[in-house]
Amino acid sequence: MDKVLEDFLNTVKFDGNGLICAIAQDDATGDILMQAFMNRDALQRTLETGKVHYWSRSRQKLWFKGESSGNVQELRGLFIDCDNDSLLLRIHQIGNAACHTGYRSCYYRKFTPAGLETIGEPVFDPKKVYGA
Numbered sequence: 261m262d263k264v265l266e267d268f269l270n271t272v273k274f275d276g277n278g279l280i281c282a283i284a285q286d287d288a289t290g291d292i293l294m295q296a297f298m299n300r301d302a303l304q305r306t307l308e309t310g311k312v313h314y315w316s317r318s319r320q321k322l323w324f325k326g327e328s329s330g331n332v333q334e335l336r337g338l339f340i341d342c343d344n345d346s347l348l349l350r351i352h353q354i355g356n357a358a359c360h361t362g363y364r365s366c367y368y369r370k371f372t373p374a375g376l377e378t379i380g381e382p383v384f385d386p387k388k389v390y391g392a
Contacts, residue, residue, distance in 0.1 A: 265307055269300055273345040279315060280347055284358060287336040287350040293358035294366040298347065310335050312351060329389050331355030356383035360390065 274280050279297040286293055298306070302313040302322055312333035316323040326332030337350035359366040362382035369376045 261304070265304065268307075269304060271344055272300075272303065272340065272347075273343065274300065275345070279317075280345060282314065282347040282349055284312065284333060284349045284351050284353075287352055291365055292367055293351070293353060293364070303347075306335055306349075307338070312349060325358075326355065329355065329357070329360070329384075331357050333358070360386060362386045362389075 272280055278299050280299075280303070281295060282298045282303075283295050284293045285291065296314040297317060298313070299315040299322075302315045305311075305313040305322070305324075312325045312335055314323045314325060315321075324332075332354040333349070333351040334354060335349060336352055339348040339350070340346070341348075353364075357364050359368065361368075362384045363380060364383055365380075368379050370379050371377075
């Protein structure tokens with residue numbers, strides 16, 4: 261591993277579970293597409309390959325974004341916050357959706373005085389992509 265990458269990884273403040281919050285933002289539109297977690301390995305693989313990897317807390321495994329759906333995220337820029345404990349990933353979203361529910365963004369529900377309102381339409385059927 262090159263020294264610049266190693267120094268950066270040593271700067272990152274992973275939490276007690278070895279994770280850091282990562283927010284994926286569409287580089288072209290500025291839309292926030294999703295929030296997930298990365299461990300050191302996911303972050304390293306992302307920086308080495310230019311393709312975004314996350315840590316799945318529910319499956320307890322490394323997860324290459326798009327491995328099942330084809331909706332891959334290409335890294336365009338990576339920013340770290342002032343406390344070194346949160347990442348902003350500027351990405352190019354390949355495919356129409358970042359969200360496993362079939363929506364472009366995971367943030368497709370808006371709170372209103374009447375309750376949650378769904379914004380937009382799903383762009384794919386998750387049952388067809390992931391199965392039941």
